[in-house]
Amino acid sequence: MQQIHDADVLLLQAITLASKRKPATIDEVVVAVAMIQPRLPTEAKLLEAFVRLSSHGLVLAQGEGYTLSTEAQYIMAGISPKSDANERVYRIKEKLAAHPSAGDQTPVQPIPLDLSKAIIAWRASIPPxxxxxxxxxxxxxxxxxxxxxxxxxxxxxxxxxxx
CATH class of the missing domain: 1.20.5 (Single alpha-helices involved in coiled-coils or other helix-helix interfaces)
Incomplete structure (x- = not known):
């Protein structure tokens, strides 16, 4: 991949966490992002991350949800969830940088309104x-x-x- 953003790494981690048994809905992805980093990136950054990762064949849409491709699972393999957060980000960026830049896949992303609703629902669930x-x-x-x-x-x- 060319330029690797923090939102890309965060989205990979969130989809890994949320799609263990089945493809993760956008609501589940937002909750997973919030679990990893309580301060959510902007909607635009998340949408851009979806486009970047899916155009490189790392994020796939399946039905109503999202999952990681085999290549993305390989990138996430060996990243210990118990390690330091900065160390995880560094290792994932390192693996993404080594990933061949095959940006010929059809990009997928959630409908912006659905992402907005998921973020609003997550924020409404936070206690005062x-x-x-x-x-x-x-x-x-x-x-x-x-x-x-x-x-x-x-x-x-x-x-x-x-x-």
Missing amino acids: LTKTEKFEARKEKEKEITRANNKAFGRPGRPRTSH
Whole structure:
């Protein structure tokens, strides 16, 4: 493959997870993506990943679902789900880079409206934040704003004192 995006790796992992026994529906793929990475990529990035991977013959449409081709299963073989997430991404990208660029397959992708509905349904299923989670999120946001302001105005962080 030519250029390998993080969404490609994420989609391969999600379809691997969701299509163990049968082809995964788009709802199951979205849930699997969220299990791997709670911060979902944009719909456009997921749709592009479907097109890229399917045009290289790695993702197949079967009935109402999606599954990995034999080549994609070979790429995912030997990737331990218990290993570090960064290590998994690196190994998958490494194998994708070695995959021959045969972009002559007919691309498949979910209907954009179906993907939008699946993402909305997944977001609606998330329980609301607790008071502690809201407090921590607000605290983290304030830290980010402070860092950005310090960087914008050329102020370093706290000066270090040497002893």
